[in-house]
Each structure stands twice: as C-alpha cells, then as structure tokens.
Amino acid sequence: MILVTGGTGLVGSHLLYHLSVKNDKIRAIYRTEASLKKVKKVFSYYTSDVKLFSKIKWFKADITDVPSMKPAFADIEYVFHCAALISFNPKDYREMRKVNIHGTAILVNLAIDAKVKKFCFVSSIAAVGDALQGNLVDEECEWNKEKDNSGYSITKFGAEMEVWRASQEGVDVIVVNPGVILGSGFWKAGSGKLFTQVYNGFKYYTEGITGFVAVQDVVKPMIQLMQSSVKNERFILVSENKSFKDVFFSIADAFGKKRPYKKVKTWQTEIAWRISWFVSKINGVAPLLTKYSAKSAHNITKYSSQKVMNAIDYQFEAIDTSIQRISGNYTED
Template sequence: MILVTGGTGLVGAHLLYHLLKNDEKIRAIYRSEERIKKVQQVFSYYTDDAAALISKIEWFKADITDVPSMIPAFIGVEKVYHCAAFISFNPKDYREMRKVNIHGTAIIVNLAIDAKVNKICFVGSIASVGDSLKGELITEENEWNPESDNSGYSITKFGAEMEIWRASQEGVDVVIVNPGVILGSGFFAAGSGKIFSQVYNGLKYYTEGVTGFVGVKDVVDAMIKLMNSSVKNEHFILVSENKSFKEIFFSIADAFGKKRPTNNIKPWQTAIFWKVSWVLSLVSRKEPLLSKYSARSAHSVSKYSSEKIKKTIPFQFEKIDTVIKEVSQKYVKSLSEIPLN
C-alpha cells in the first residue's frame, strides 16, 4: 500500500494518476470532497476514463496535523509520498505554515516509524536550499543559512526536511526532491497556475528575476523513479531550466497568442508596492497583493543545477517551452469545460 499526502494538490494529483498507471494500490489523504473533483479534472487531461480511475483510490479523510485521524491511514502502508504543504509568503500565515509544514511532517515521520514504513519521498523546495555565495550554480551542497532573511515558507520547508532526515536516522529510508517553480495543469487559480490565467487575461508587467522552473510531470517522474530505486537518504534539486520571469511570461503569452507584457517593473517599484500593499492589508484585513519576500524573489537571480539526479538515475527533463505549450493548451481547454459535479 502506498500512502499519498497532499493528493489533492498540484503535485499530488498528477502523482496519483501516474501511480495508478503502474497499477499501484493507493490510499490518498483528503480534507473535502470538493478537492477530489480537482483531482478528477487533472485526470481528465490524461484520460477519458477519469471517474473510473478516481474510484480505484482509497480516499482517506484526515488532517495531517491531527494524530488520531492519521493513525488508521498508516495501516498496511509500505511507502509514503509526502506532498502536503502550506504555501504562502504572507507573514500572517507563518504560524499555520509551521503547524502544517513542520508539525504535520513530524507526525507523518512518527507514524511512519511506528508503522515500519519502508521508504518516504518528501516534496521539498528550492526555497530550503542554500543560496550561491559567488553567483555559481546552486547545488545540493549549498547549505541553507538560518541567519539569512528567510521567508516563513523557506523556514518551515527547511524545518520539514529536518523531520524527514530524522526518519532516516530511525531506520526509514528517505528521498527528498527540491523542485523549482512547478508548472502544470489543473490548478489555475492558485500558485504557479495563476501565472497562466494572468497572462491569458492580459498581464502587462514583468520582472527580470531568474529562478529554476520544472514541469510537474518531471517532478512526479523523478519521485516515482527514486522511490522504486535503491537510492536512499539523498536529496535532489529538480530544475529543468533557469529562466527569467520575463522569459516565462513571454513564452506563455506566445503560447496563447496573446500580447506580451510590456512594462518592466524595477526593484524600487516593487519595494514601494509591497509596503503599500502591506499597509492596505492591515486596514482591509485581506491578504496583501504582494509580500516583501515575493517582491524580492521577483528580482533576485538564483540559478540551480540538476546534475545530481541525472548522474544518479536515468533522467532527462522536458524543456520548459514544451511544458508551457502543453499547460497553455490545457488552460484554454479548462475555460470551456463544464464544472465537474
């Protein structure tokens, strides 16, 4: 039995489909039936038999931060894919991120140890990989610096990784993947999916910051291959290409046949905007449109190397332009789809 947490998120949904293709017996954690409909939508991008595939999954209603609800989920489990996470760059969400990302992972680890699980695959992030000090490519050897001005998300993802490494010390084999910005179909109202909807609707602005990007199918492929291999107690950066946000926005606009963004936003402009946005959020009590950390990342230049995974297992990444074309097609298709009942 394979247990998947975060199965109703971007990585988890695509992972579930590919595990089912391998005829695996799967149990997936969920919190609401509405989220399962999103998984069915993702499945529909792969097959016309999405509903039948969904029914093969043993859906288990639980909260990863609640021990009593999670204990039964580990009965008979041999492998765990831990994809669940709280992603936010809003400082107000820090306590909740600690609860989900660190405390929730600690619970997963404790139950995995008690259940004598064979192996855990954890979906980390490049946010928990150290920065480059000399402008060189960032590798798995770069150490995360706790004294840097890290975002709450970065802090909690690093804390979660520490819990996963604890599992390896307690006899459970682990692998950690650290993906860059993940591009994939099915969740266009949140996360990286919003980039596609914003560009489609006429995004006018861009920045020239650089980071690593990767397709969701490559992330899932790497996870499954690592879990089915003898590789253990290692972590791997998953980045297909290092691209500027300008390049990404332009590629998406081209894929849609839309006008490219024309206004280059400078660092001083985003610095003013995030501060104004923060003040307005205090008055409106709504989430700020831009945070200090998202503003900073929009202009920072961080380049990553994925040579380690290429040397460890047979693996090749899909080009980002190819990923963008496919996801753009799925987005257009989603606009004409009747919502799943």
C-alpha cells in the first residue's frame, strides 16, 4: 500500500490523481473534510471518472502527532511525503520547525519501524546550496548554514537531514527539490496567487530569475523514481529558469490581459518589506512582503535538472505550455 502525506495540497492532490490511475491501494492523510473538496476539483481537471477518487482511503491524522500517525503506517510499503508548511513570515518559523522538521522525523521513525521499501520526500530548491559564479545550481551544491537563510529554507534542509537518516537505517529514499511549482486548483495560496493577481490586473514585475516547474513535472518524476532502482539520491526538478517578468507576461498573455508594466527595483522592495513588517506589527496581520520574499524577487539563480533527465530519461514540459493549461483551468473554475 502507498501512503501520501499532504494529500490535500498542491503536490499531494495532483500526485494522488496520477497514482490512482495505476494503483488501487492508496492511503492519504488529511486534516479536515473541507480540504477534500479541493482534491476532487483537481481530479476534475484530468477526468470525469469519479471512481478514481474513490480509490483513495482517506486517513485523518496530524503528522506532528505520533499516536494519530502510527496506525496510518499499517501495511504501508511506499511513502510519498508531501506535507509541509510554507511561509516566509518570521512569525511562522517555530511552527515550520514543528511541521517540517519534527513532523518529518516522526514519519521517518515510523517508516523505519514499519520497514517500508521506499520513502520519497518533497523538499525544495530552497534547501540546495549556491553554485560558483556563473554555474548552474545542481545537486552537488552544498547548503550553506552560515548564509542568511530563510526559516523555510532552514526547515526544509533540516527535514532532508531526517530523511537521509532513514537511508542509514535500512529505508531506501528519494529526495526531490522542485523549483517554483505552477499548478491548478489552489488559486489563493502559493504560486496559484500569481494567476489570480495577474488575472485581476496586477501591475508590477521584477526581473529576478529562478527555476519554475509544472506540478505534473514534479509528481511524474517522483512516481518514476520510486518505481525505479534508483535510491538514496536527490534530484532538482526544474523545467526552465525564467524571470518573474517573463512568467507574469506569459500568464497575462494566456488570459488575454494587460501585461504588468511597472518594474519594481531592488531598493523599492527593500523599503516595501520594511513598511509591510511595520504595519504587520501594528495590526497583527501577516505581512504581504517579507525580507526573504523581497530578496527572492530579485535574485538571479539558475538550476540544472540534468541529473533526473539522465536517471529516468525524463523530458520536462515548456513553462509557457504549462501556463496555458493552468490558465485555462482558472477561467473554467
């Protein structure tokens, strides 16, 4: 049987669809009944066959709570760990440590005890180190703990360390490090907000460059790697290195909307995140912009996915093609 954590999130929900096409024994973790509606919506982008969704055996649990998670590992052979807390708000750091590091440690311990065959962990490019100047970032780039890393980066790296511990105790593991994941169904969170903002006439853009990948190009390699003989390796999953400007423009074009036309400079975001921080201190609302999200909007970092392409002969979809499909789903919702 397959266990999926974070089954009601972006990666988890799309993963569950692709798993359900070929597998009959899938157990997925959820926390609220309301979140299951989003998963059904994701399935509807692919198929009208409701039988696929019914293959999933939903298990209510909290990955940070051992008593609730222990029964979930009964008869489990393969684990896809997609659950995580994503935030660049410093206030969320303690909670991110609890979910991302402590939660992963619990899953690893249970996987070891259950003698699962293989464990796949969804990490992030945030947990990969920097390359030498002018080079692409690859899996050999070591994470630098002395760098001014975001809380999210620190906790994803910490979670990876727990997963590697499993590999030392008899569990084969796969770690994937996706770039910015673009996908349908979660329009009010994460990268889904890019589509919502541009559709509603977002005016601003930056020229920072990072790695982007469609959610399908995250879950398909995960499944192939888990089915392969490859083990105890990590893989960067990036389709293309693109600027935020180009991605915003592509989304606008897909919607037939006006492209963002106001370039935001580094010094402007430096001021903006400080103002946002000050306002959040007064009203108690999470800041719209943080130090780390402001910095990432201007950073130029390029990644290589050559390792996974070689390992499983995988070809990524062009980001513009992905954006066309995702934008179509958005307008249909």
